[in-house]
Amino acid sequence: xxxxxxxxxxxxALKAEGVDCLFTLCGGHIQAIYDGCLDExxxxxxxxxxxxxxxxxxxxxxxxxxxxxxxxxxGPGVTDAVTxxxxxxxxxxxxxxxxGAGPTVFTHMGxxxxxxHVELMRPITKWSAAVRETRxxxxxxxxxxxxxxxxxxxxxxxxVPLDVLMEFVDEAACPxxxxxxxxxxxxxxxxxxxxxxxxxxxxERPVAIxxxxxxxxxxxEAAVTAFAERTGIPTFVNxxxxxxxxxxxxxxxxxxxxxxxxxxxxxxxxxxxxxFRLAYGQSKPIMxxxxxxxxxxxxxxxxxxxxxxxxxxxxxxLDGTEIGRNRPxxxxxxxxxxxxxxxxxxxxxxxxxxxxxxxxxxxxxIQEAEAAQWAKMNADIAKQDDPPNPLRVCDEVNRFIxxxxxxxxxxxxxxxxxxxxxxxxxxxxxxxxxxxxxxGVGPGYAMAAKLxxxxxxxxxxxxxGSFGLNxxxxxxxxxxxxxxxxxxxxxxxxxxxxxxQREIYGANRVVATTLEYTRYxxxxxxxxxxxxxxxxxxxxxxxxxxxxxxxKPALVNVKIAQxxxxxxxxxx
Numbered sequence: 039x040x041x042x043x044x045x046x047x048x049x050x051a052l053k054a055e056g057v058d059c060l061f062t063l064c065g066g067h068i069q070a071i072y073d074g075c076l077d078e079x080x081x082x083x084x085x086x087x088x089x090x091x092x093x094x095x096x097x098x099x100x101x102x103x104x105x106x107x108x109x110x111x112x113g114p115g116v117t118d119a120v121t122x123x124x125x126x127x128x129x130x131x132x133x134x135x136x137x138g139a140g141p142t143v144f145t146h147m148g149x150x151x152x153x154x155h156v157e158l159m160r161p162i163t164k165w166s167a168a169v170r171e172t173r174x175x176x177x178x179x180x181x182x183x184x185x186x187x188x189x190x191x192x193x194x195x196x197x198v199p200l201d202v203l204m205e206f207v208d209e210a211a212c213p214x215x216x217x218x219x220x221x222x223x224x225x226x227x228x229x230x231x232x233x234x235x236x237x238x239x240x241x242e243r244p245v246a247i248x249x250x251x252x253x254x255x256x257x258x259e260a261a262v263t264a265f266a267e268r269t270g271i272p273t274f275v276n277x278x279x280x281x282x283x284x285x286x287x288x289x290x291x292x293x294x295x296x297x298x299x300x301x302x303x304x305x306x307x308x309x310x311x312x313x314f315r316l317a318y319g320q321s322k323p324i325m326x327x328x329x330x331x332x333x334x335x336x337x338x339x340x341x342x343x344x345x346x347x348x349x350x351x352x353x354x355x356l357d358g359t360e361i362g363r364n365r366p367x368x369x370x371x372x373x374x375x376x377x378x379x380x381x382x383x384x385x386x387x388x389x390x391x392x393x394x395x396x397x398x399x400x401x402x403x404i405q406e407a408e409a410a411q412w413a414k415m416n417a418d419i420a421k422q423d424d425p426p427n428p429l430r431v432c433d434e435v436n437r438f439i440x441x442x443x444x445x446x447x448x449x450x451x452x453x454x455x456x457x458x459x460x461x462x463x464x465x466x467x468x469x470x471x472x473x474x475x476x477x478g479v480g481p482g483y484a485m486a487a488k489l490x491x492x493x494x495x496x497x498x499x500x501x502x503g504s505f506g507l508n509x510x511x512x513x514x515x516x517x518x519x520x521x522x523x524x525x526x527x528x529x530x531x532x533x534x535x536x537x538x539q540r541e542i543y544g545a546n547r548v549v550a551t552t553l554e555y556t557r558y559x560x561x562x563x564x565x566x567x568x569x570x571x572x573x574x575x576x577x578x579x580x581x582x583x584x585x586x587x588x589x590k591p592a593l594v595n596v597k598i599a600q601x602x603x604x605x606x607x608x609x610x
Contacts, residue, residue, distance in 0.1 A: 039210045044172040044203040045070025047212055048136070049078040051179035054214050057107050059083050059489055061094035061482070063118075065111020067138025067151070070203035072109075083485065083518060086510040088115050092122030093482025093508075095133040096193075099126075100278060100483070101444065101466045101490040103254065105186045109136040113151025116158065121476060123193050124162040129277075129472030130250060132191035134182045135159075141201040142170060159195040168197040172205040176214045184219040190356045191254055223255065223376035224356060226383060234306075234352045234371045234380075235387040238271075241304035241350075243400045247295075248377065249310020250277035250472065251356055255378025258282055259465050263289070265381040268389040270397045272298050272404045276310055280468035285461030291404065292458060293411035298404050299344045306384070308354040309377040311363065313473055318364040321347040354380045415458070418601070425597040426575040428452055428527050432459035434578040435497065435525055438586060443467065443494050444487045448480030449501025450534030452527030452598070456499040478507030484522040485515060495586065498524040503532045505558050513565040515591035523585050524562075524593045529600065530555045559595040568592035 042050075048071050052060070059081045062068070075082050085091045091108040098106030110119045116137040126133050137159070140149030159166040165185045169178045175198070182194040226234075238244055246265070252258045252275075259282045266273040266289035274295045275283055283290050291298075299305070312319030351369040353361050354377055361372035373380055418429040426434075432455055439445065441463045447453035447470035462468045469487070471479045480498040488496040505526055515522060536551035559569030568588035570581040578596065585592035 039208070041206040042209040042212065043070055043074070043206050044175050044198070045072070046074035046077055047172065047175040047207075047214075048179060048198070048203070049074030049080055051176040051214050052080060052107060053078040054216070055179075055183055056104060059098065059107075059486070061085060061091040061098070061106070061108040061486065063088045063091050063110060063115065065115050065138055067112045067115075067140070067200050068109045068136065068198070068203070070200075071136060071198075081489070083489065083514075083520075085482065085485070085514050087508055088118035089122050089478060090482040090485075090508050090511050090514075092119040092133070092135060093125070093479045094486040095135065095482075096122060096126040096129075096131050096479075097446075097469060097483030097486035098490055099131050099133055099191075100253070100469050101487045103466070105132040105134055105183055105191075106486060107134045107136070110138070111151065112138040112140060112155070113153055115151070116153075116155045120158070120162065122479075122482070123159065123195070125471050125474045125476040125479065126193045127162045127164075128474040130190050130192055131472075132186035132254075133193045134179070134186055135163075135193060135195045137195060137197050138203075139168070139197050139199040142199045143201065145199075155195070155197045162193070163195045164192040166195040166197075168199070169202055170199075172202050172207045173212045175202065176212060180215045180218045187219065189224075190251070223379055224374065226354075226373045226375035226380050230371055230373050231380070231383050234373060235384060237350055237352060237371060238304055238306065238384065238388060239393065242396060243301050243303040244271045244306065244397060245298045245302040245304075245404075246271050246273040246306040246308065247310060247316070248273060248275050248279050248282075248308045248381070250279060251309025252282065252377040252381075253278035253466070255376055258378055261378035261381045265385040268385040270394040270401055271306070271388075272401055274298070276315065277472060278466070278469075279309070280457075281462040281464055281466070285463055290461075291408050293415070294404050294408035296344065297407040300346070301400075301403075302346070302349055304350045304352065305345070306352045306354070308380060309356070311355070311360050311473075312365060315473070317344045319345065320364070321345050321349070321367075419459075422575050423599060424574045425599045426572075426578060427599045427601045428455045428529075429459060429601065430575060431525070431527055431578065431596050431598055432456045432499075434582060435499070436460050437579070438495065438582055439497070440495065442491070444469065444484075444491065444496045446470070446480050446483045446487065446496070446498045448477065448483075448498055449504040449527070450477075450532065451537070452501045452529070452533075453499050454534070455527075455601070460499070477501075477504040480504065480524065481508045481511030481515070481522075484524075485511065485520050488520050488522050496522040498522060500524050500526040501533075502526050502528040502530065502553060502556070502558065509558065509561060512562045512567050512591050512593065516566040521589055521591050523582075523591075525582075526558055526593065526595045527598045528555055528558070528595055529598050555597055557595065559593045562591065562593040566590070570594040572596045
């Protein structure tokens with residue numbers, strides 16, 4: 039053995055972790071890592087903005103189940119990645135971020151792009167640290183992966199100064215650690231699992247809501263499918279659990295959750311918090327403070343409860359601090375455990391004709407509510423108006439989605455519509471930013487997804503506003519032969535915000551929420567990609583056919599009509 043530089047040590051540790059791609063935007067501080075990746079056979083994928091590089095690391099983790107990795111240069115390179123790191127932190131996604139830094143000898147002396155990256159990243163990561171010795175680089179990398187994947191997954195940040203990466207050290211003195219983390223999952227406490235079983239056994243109107251933490255279970259699709267089939271409990275999936283129940287099977291529900299929660303007597307909530315998506319778990323409206331003591335209609339709508347006061351709750355989460363959060367009356371059973379293992383245990387215990395027979399009438403009622411909501415949607419989907427309405431556009435896109443294809447949601451109102459209509463099927467087949475609600479995730483997620491699963495169609499459902507954040511990534515996709523297809527629902531506005539603005543303040547008070555019907559597909563054509571512009575319902579299917587057949591990164595820009603489908607939708 040001879041000597042080895044720090045960048046090669048980083049790459050060697052990444053290779054041992056099974057890392058295939060490093061996402062980045064070039065910077066002088068981190069070039070040694072690229073050099074190491076070339077030696078270790080790790081593909082270096084570059085983006086046009088550091089935010090996209092970090093989103094791509096996030097997207098890689100969602101697609102593969104393994105931590106994604108990105109490297110960004112010092113100063114503004116790190117600050118540009120902050121939004122994406124915060125998004126992954128809130129969503130519970132494992133990733134490792136390397137941030138460059140000036141030579142350690144010049145720390146706090148004003149070197150180029152010098153700043154305290156570690157403190158900046160500390161609030162939005164599971165661990166933020168600086169490596170000060172070259173010989174310890176592999177040790178820190180393995181520690182980063184261990185922390186990113188243990189308990190609730192999340193991002194980890196490592197600052198790697200220029201001299202630490204470029205210094206040569208004795209290769210024999212720097213082994214890459216092995217067997218340094220476990221893939222074991224947290225099993226439920228058997229006493230509390232039995233309590234959960236007893237509570238559900240007595241239920242007549244049970245409901246299960248299964249969220250993002252299921253993604254990190256060993257076989258998430260099998261776990262939730264077996265639970266729904268063997269128990270008959272109406273089961274709704276959200277976040278990264280979308281796609282795990284067969285959307286064409288008998289257990290799929292996505293339009294009747296409100297009706298189900300209105301009548302539920304025992305709620306099983308797994309791996310998703312009582313946040314704004316579930317009205318904070320409240321059974322009474324949260325009254326905002328005001329001098330008058332009165333709340334506006336809009337505020338009451340925002341805080342309207344979804345759960346009845348008598349509902350019993352079984353809550354499952356990897357984070358014990360989430361159990362009972364936002365619930366004034368707490369929960370009846372709390373389990374700090376892996377969602378998949380809990381579902382397996384419950385399915386085994388509740389798999390009997392007596393339980394399924396008691397739940398059957400309730401399940402039938404929910405299925406009827408589901409069918410009624412779809413009937414209303416199908417009336418709009420069937421319309422032939424020009425320009426097409428967003429429901430019709432999403433339905434046309436849905437016809438191109440096969441099992442295993444991946445859909446990325448990057449936008450507000452149009453993406454919220456797509457979440458109801460599109461039916462991806464498989465692990466990691468639906469990706470949206472999650473509870474931080476970050477726009478601009480689309481290209482990074484999509485690039486990573488296509489690289490991880492090259493045989494899958496990867497589709498970005500775009501709002502016209504969100505395309506403007508990271509649309510230049512289509513140049514990176516064209517140059518690196520990463521063919522994804524974007525579909526813009528172009529209504530010339532930030533409609534999710536515009537709608538509430540108009541309802542609360544009046545039509546004559548609309549400001550900063552309108553856009554033009556811009557020809558965004560021309561931008562993609564200029565990069566060498568494929569572009570389509572659609573204004574008619576009849577033109578939708580042919581344009582999509584051409585886009586998917588092009589073999590290039592493609593953008594289908596669809597002018598859409600205003601729709602009443604999401605009237606009254608305000609989320610804060």
